[in-house]
Amino acid sequence: LSAQGAERLMNLHPMWQGPLAVPGGDRQSPIDIVVRKSVLDTELKPLKTTYDPKTCQQIWNNGYSFLVEYDDTTDKNTLKGGPLQDTFRLCQFHFHWGETNDWGSEHTVDRRLFPAELHLVHWNADRYSLFEEAVMEDNGLAVIGVFLKVGKRHEGLQKLVDALPTIRHKDSVVEFTCFDPGCLLPANTDDYWTYHGSLTTPPLTESVTWIVMKQHIEVSHDQLAVFRSLLFTSAEEEVQKSMVNNFRVQQPLRGRTVRSSFT
Numbered sequence: 001l002s003a004q005g006a007e008r009l010m011n012l013h014p015m016w017q018g019p020l021a022v023p024g025g026d027r028q029s030p031i032d033i034v035v036r037k038s039v040l041d042t043e044l045k046p047l048k049t050t051y052d053p054k055t056c057q058q059i060w061n062n063g064y065s066f067l068v069e070y071d072d073t074t075d076k077n078t079l080k081g082g083p084l085q086d087t088f089r090l091c092q093f094h095f096h097w098g099e100t101n102d103w104g105s106e107h108t109v110d111r112r113l114f115p116a117e118l119h120l121v122h123w124n125a126d127r128y129s130l131f132e133e134a135v136m137e138d139n140g141l142a143v144i145g146v147f148l149k150v151g152k153r154h155e156g157l158q159k160l161v162d163a164l165p166t167i168r169h170k171d172s173v174v175e176f177t178c179f180d181p182g183c184l185l186p187a188n189t190d191d192y193w194t195y196h197g198s199l200t201t202p203p204l205t206e207s208v209t210w211i212v213m214k215q216h217i218e219v220s221h222d223q224l225a226v227f228r229s230l231l232f233t234s235a236e237e238e239v240q241k242s243m244v245n246n247f248r249v250q251q252p253l254r255g256r257t258v259r260s261s262f263t
Protein backbone atom coordinates (compact mmCIF):
# COMPACT_ATOMS: atom_id res chain seq x y z
CA LEU A 1 0.00 0.00 0.00
CA SER A 2 1.61 3.26 -1.06
CA ALA A 3 1.48 6.37 1.09
CA GLN A 4 -0.81 7.96 -1.46
CA GLY A 5 -3.03 4.89 -1.48
CA ALA A 6 -3.35 5.00 2.29
CA GLU A 7 -4.02 8.74 2.26
CA ARG A 8 -6.77 8.18 -0.25
CA LEU A 9 -8.34 5.43 1.87
CA MET A 10 -8.18 7.67 4.94
CA ASN A 11 -9.54 10.75 3.28
CA LEU A 12 -12.69 8.87 2.38
CA HIS A 13 -13.49 8.73 6.07
CA PRO A 14 -15.77 11.54 7.32
CA MET A 15 -13.53 12.17 10.33
CA TRP A 16 -10.96 13.64 7.96
CA GLN A 17 -13.34 15.96 6.16
CA GLY A 18 -13.76 19.55 7.20
CA PRO A 19 -11.23 21.84 8.86
CA LEU A 20 -8.98 20.54 11.62
CA ALA A 21 -8.96 22.25 15.00
CA VAL A 22 -5.18 22.40 14.93
CA PRO A 23 -3.28 22.20 11.66
CA GLY A 24 -0.43 19.71 11.43
CA GLY A 25 2.77 20.99 13.03
CA ASP A 26 6.35 19.81 13.42
CA ARG A 27 5.83 16.84 15.67
CA GLN A 28 3.09 14.77 14.07
CA SER A 29 2.45 11.04 14.43
CA PRO A 30 2.73 8.28 13.38
CA ILE A 31 6.31 7.87 12.15
CA ASP A 32 8.60 5.20 10.80
CA ILE A 33 11.03 4.15 13.53
CA VAL A 34 14.45 3.77 11.94
CA VAL A 35 16.17 1.42 14.37
CA ARG A 36 19.70 2.40 13.34
CA LYS A 37 18.92 6.08 13.97
CA SER A 38 17.26 5.63 17.35
CA VAL A 39 19.43 6.79 20.24
CA LEU A 40 19.97 4.69 23.36
CA ASP A 41 19.05 6.66 26.47
CA THR A 42 20.32 4.89 29.60
CA GLU A 43 18.30 7.30 31.75
CA LEU A 44 15.06 5.74 30.51
CA LYS A 45 13.40 3.80 33.32
CA PRO A 46 11.28 0.66 33.05
CA LEU A 47 7.58 1.35 32.59
CA LYS A 48 5.30 0.91 35.58
CA THR A 49 1.67 0.15 34.87
CA THR A 50 -0.94 -0.52 37.53
CA TYR A 51 -4.33 -1.46 36.16
CA ASP A 52 -7.56 -2.42 37.94
CA PRO A 53 -9.80 -4.57 35.71
CA LYS A 54 -12.86 -3.56 37.77
CA THR A 55 -12.66 0.01 36.46
CA CYS A 56 -13.49 -1.13 32.93
CA GLN A 57 -16.83 0.36 31.91
CA GLN A 58 -17.87 0.03 28.31
CA ILE A 59 -16.94 -0.75 24.74
CA TRP A 60 -17.88 1.69 22.04
CA ASN A 61 -17.84 1.82 18.23
CA ASN A 62 -17.10 5.52 17.61
CA GLY A 63 -17.22 5.17 13.84
CA TYR A 64 -13.45 5.09 13.45
CA SER A 65 -12.27 2.39 15.85
CA PHE A 66 -13.63 0.60 18.89
CA LEU A 67 -12.75 1.94 22.30
CA VAL A 68 -12.64 0.16 25.63
CA GLU A 69 -13.20 2.85 28.24
CA TYR A 70 -12.13 3.02 31.88
CA ASP A 71 -13.23 5.06 34.86
CA ASP A 72 -10.55 7.74 35.05
CA THR A 73 -11.96 9.79 37.94
CA THR A 74 -9.45 8.26 40.37
CA ASP A 75 -5.86 7.00 40.20
CA LYS A 76 -6.73 3.31 39.77
CA ASN A 77 -5.08 2.82 36.38
CA THR A 78 -1.72 4.50 36.20
CA LEU A 79 1.30 4.63 33.99
CA LYS A 80 4.56 6.04 35.29
CA GLY A 81 8.28 5.58 34.79
CA GLY A 82 9.74 5.09 31.34
CA PRO A 83 10.33 8.56 29.87
CA LEU A 84 7.63 10.10 32.10
CA GLN A 85 8.05 12.48 35.04
CA ASP A 86 4.40 12.50 36.03
CA THR A 87 1.67 9.98 36.69
CA PHE A 88 -0.68 9.31 33.77
CA ARG A 89 -4.16 7.77 33.98
CA LEU A 90 -5.62 5.30 31.48
CA CYS A 91 -8.86 6.49 29.91
CA GLN A 92 -9.27 4.11 26.99
CA PHE A 93 -7.58 1.80 24.57
CA HIS A 94 -8.32 1.20 20.89
CA PHE A 95 -6.77 -0.34 17.80
CA HIS A 96 -5.92 0.50 14.21
CA TRP A 97 -5.92 -2.24 11.55
CA GLY A 98 -5.85 -2.97 7.84
CA GLU A 99 -8.13 -4.72 5.39
CA THR A 100 -5.56 -7.51 5.04
CA ASN A 101 -2.71 -8.72 7.26
CA ASP A 102 -0.18 -6.88 5.08
CA TRP A 103 -0.71 -3.48 6.68
CA GLY A 104 -2.73 -1.72 9.36
CA SER A 105 -0.32 -0.39 11.98
CA GLU A 106 0.29 3.34 12.30
CA HIS A 107 3.92 3.18 13.36
CA THR A 108 6.37 1.07 11.41
CA VAL A 109 9.82 -0.27 12.30
CA ASP A 110 12.40 0.07 9.51
CA ARG A 111 9.42 0.42 7.16
CA ARG A 112 7.95 -2.88 8.36
CA LEU A 113 4.16 -2.72 8.64
CA PHE A 114 2.19 -4.78 11.15
CA PRO A 115 -1.43 -5.91 10.64
CA ALA A 116 -2.65 -3.88 13.63
CA GLU A 117 -1.56 -1.62 16.47
CA LEU A 118 -2.99 -1.20 19.97
CA HIS A 119 -3.00 2.24 21.64
CA LEU A 120 -3.43 2.58 25.40
CA VAL A 121 -4.26 6.25 25.96
CA HIS A 122 -3.27 7.87 29.28
CA TRP A 123 -3.50 11.50 30.41
CA ASN A 124 -1.40 13.49 32.85
CA ALA A 125 -3.39 13.55 36.09
CA ASP A 126 -0.63 15.37 38.02
CA ARG A 127 -0.96 18.46 35.87
CA TYR A 128 -4.50 18.38 34.51
CA SER A 129 -7.89 17.56 35.93
CA LEU A 130 -9.62 16.18 32.83
CA PHE A 131 -8.67 14.25 29.72
CA GLU A 132 -10.23 16.99 27.57
CA GLU A 133 -7.86 19.53 29.08
CA ALA A 134 -4.77 17.32 28.83
CA VAL A 135 -5.41 16.63 25.12
CA MET A 136 -4.71 20.25 24.26
CA GLU A 137 -1.53 20.60 26.31
CA ASP A 138 2.12 19.80 26.00
CA ASN A 139 2.94 16.70 28.05
CA GLY A 140 -0.77 16.04 28.37
CA LEU A 141 -0.91 12.47 27.06
CA ALA A 142 1.15 9.28 27.06
CA VAL A 143 0.16 6.57 24.61
CA ILE A 144 1.60 3.05 24.68
CA GLY A 145 1.70 1.49 21.22
CA VAL A 146 1.82 -2.30 20.81
CA PHE A 147 2.15 -4.02 17.43
CA LEU A 148 -0.07 -7.02 16.68
CA LYS A 149 1.24 -9.86 14.55
CA VAL A 150 -0.73 -12.77 13.18
CA GLY A 151 0.04 -16.06 14.90
CA LYS A 152 -1.63 -17.94 17.67
CA ARG A 153 -4.90 -16.88 19.24
CA HIS A 154 -4.60 -14.32 22.06
CA GLU A 155 -6.60 -15.58 25.05
CA GLY A 156 -6.86 -12.18 26.75
CA LEU A 157 -8.07 -10.48 23.58
CA GLN A 158 -10.80 -13.06 23.00
CA LYS A 159 -13.16 -11.60 25.62
CA LEU A 160 -13.03 -8.37 23.67
CA VAL A 161 -13.44 -10.07 20.30
CA ASP A 162 -16.56 -11.83 21.65
CA ALA A 163 -18.11 -8.45 22.47
CA LEU A 164 -17.51 -6.91 19.03
CA PRO A 165 -20.62 -8.30 17.26
CA THR A 166 -22.73 -6.30 19.76
CA ILE A 167 -21.14 -3.00 18.64
CA ARG A 168 -21.02 -3.65 14.93
CA HIS A 169 -22.47 -0.27 13.94
CA LYS A 170 -21.16 3.23 14.57
CA ASP A 171 -22.38 4.77 17.84
CA SER A 172 -23.19 1.44 19.50
CA VAL A 173 -22.06 1.19 23.10
CA VAL A 174 -22.38 -1.77 25.45
CA GLU A 175 -21.37 -2.38 29.03
CA PHE A 176 -18.01 -4.12 29.25
CA THR A 177 -16.60 -4.91 32.68
CA CYS A 178 -13.68 -6.63 34.33
CA PHE A 179 -11.08 -6.40 31.63
CA ASP A 180 -7.39 -6.13 32.47
CA PRO A 181 -5.70 -3.92 29.85
CA GLY A 182 -2.36 -5.22 31.11
CA CYS A 183 -3.11 -8.59 29.48
CA LEU A 184 -2.57 -6.91 26.10
CA LEU A 185 0.97 -5.80 26.88
CA PRO A 186 3.89 -7.91 25.65
CA ALA A 187 5.84 -9.96 28.21
CA ASN A 188 8.76 -7.54 27.99
CA THR A 189 7.83 -3.89 28.48
CA ASP A 190 11.38 -2.81 29.35
CA ASP A 191 12.31 -2.44 25.69
CA TYR A 192 10.62 0.44 23.92
CA TRP A 193 11.12 3.47 21.70
CA THR A 194 9.89 6.88 22.75
CA TYR A 195 9.44 10.21 20.97
CA HIS A 196 7.32 13.36 21.09
CA GLY A 197 4.37 13.34 18.75
CA SER A 198 0.69 13.92 18.26
CA LEU A 199 -2.70 12.29 18.21
CA THR A 200 -3.13 10.42 14.94
CA THR A 201 -6.69 11.68 14.36
CA PRO A 202 -8.17 15.15 14.56
CA PRO A 203 -7.54 17.33 16.51
CA LEU A 204 -3.95 16.02 15.89
CA THR A 205 -2.69 17.95 18.91
CA GLU A 206 1.01 17.59 19.67
CA SER A 207 0.45 16.53 23.24
CA VAL A 208 1.60 12.92 23.14
CA THR A 209 4.64 11.16 24.55
CA TRP A 210 4.66 8.02 22.45
CA ILE A 211 5.99 4.79 23.97
CA VAL A 212 6.17 2.10 21.30
CA MET A 213 6.89 -1.42 22.49
CA LYS A 214 9.67 -3.33 20.76
CA GLN A 215 7.99 -6.68 21.44
CA HIS A 216 4.73 -7.39 19.60
CA ILE A 217 1.80 -9.51 20.73
CA GLU A 218 0.31 -12.34 18.69
CA VAL A 219 -3.33 -12.63 17.71
CA SER A 220 -4.99 -15.05 15.31
CA HIS A 221 -6.15 -14.25 11.80
CA ASP A 222 -9.70 -15.08 12.94
CA GLN A 223 -9.53 -12.56 15.78
CA LEU A 224 -8.45 -9.83 13.35
CA ALA A 225 -11.21 -10.90 10.97
CA VAL A 226 -13.73 -10.00 13.70
CA PHE A 227 -12.17 -6.51 13.94
CA ARG A 228 -12.81 -6.20 10.20
CA SER A 229 -16.45 -7.20 10.60
CA LEU A 230 -17.11 -3.92 12.44
CA LEU A 231 -18.62 -1.06 10.46
CA PHE A 232 -17.72 2.62 10.02
CA THR A 233 -21.41 3.24 9.37
CA SER A 234 -24.48 3.48 11.57
CA ALA A 235 -27.46 1.13 11.28
CA GLU A 236 -29.46 3.79 9.40
CA GLU A 237 -27.02 4.22 6.53
CA GLU A 238 -27.87 2.56 3.25
CA VAL A 239 -24.38 1.65 2.15
CA GLN A 240 -22.50 -0.13 4.91
CA LYS A 241 -18.70 0.28 5.07
CA SER A 242 -16.35 -2.15 6.78
CA MET A 243 -14.14 -0.70 9.47
CA VAL A 244 -10.71 -1.29 7.96
CA ASN A 245 -7.65 0.84 7.18
CA ASN A 246 -8.37 3.15 10.11
CA PHE A 247 -4.79 4.38 10.37
CA ARG A 248 -3.11 7.65 9.54
CA VAL A 249 -0.26 7.81 7.04
CA GLN A 250 3.26 8.39 8.26
CA GLN A 251 4.45 11.85 9.10
CA PRO A 252 7.90 13.41 8.67
CA LEU A 253 10.28 13.19 11.64
CA ARG A 254 11.39 16.83 11.21
CA GLY A 255 14.55 16.62 13.28
CA ARG A 256 13.06 14.73 16.18
CA THR A 257 15.03 12.03 17.98
CA VAL A 258 13.58 8.61 18.71
CA ARG A 259 15.12 7.33 21.93
CA SER A 260 15.38 3.64 22.82
CA SER A 261 15.52 2.04 26.26
CA PHE A 262 17.58 -0.90 24.94
CA THR A 263 20.47 -1.78 22.62
Ligand code: SG4
Nearest residue numbers: 062064065094119121143198199200201
Ligand atom coordinates in the same frame (compact mmCIF):
# COMPACT_ATOMS: atom_id res chain seq x y z
C1 SG4 B 1 -9.00 6.76 17.68
O1 SG4 B 1 -9.73 7.42 16.68
C2 SG4 B 1 -9.83 6.79 18.95
O2 SG4 B 1 -11.08 6.30 18.60
C3 SG4 B 1 -9.94 8.20 19.49
O3 SG4 B 1 -10.62 8.20 20.72
C4 SG4 B 1 -8.54 8.75 19.68
O4 SG4 B 1 -8.63 10.09 20.11
C5 SG4 B 1 -7.81 8.74 18.36
O5 SG4 B 1 -7.75 7.42 17.87
C6 SG4 B 1 -6.41 9.28 18.46
O6 SG4 B 1 -5.67 8.57 19.41
O7 SG4 B 1 -3.83 7.30 20.19
N1 SG4 B 1 -4.37 7.14 17.75
S1 SG4 B 1 -4.27 8.06 19.04
O8 SG4 B 1 -3.43 9.20 18.73
O9 SG4 B 1 -7.80 9.65 22.16
C7 SG4 B 1 -8.25 10.43 21.35
C8 SG4 B 1 -11.64 9.09 20.89
O10 SG4 B 1 -12.04 9.79 20.01
C9 SG4 B 1 -8.40 11.86 21.62
C10 SG4 B 1 -12.22 9.11 22.24
Ligand code: ZN
Nearest residue numbers: 094096119200
Ligand atom coordinates in the same frame (compact mmCIF):
# COMPACT_ATOMS: atom_id res chain seq x y z
ZN1 ZN C 1 -4.66 5.26 18.05
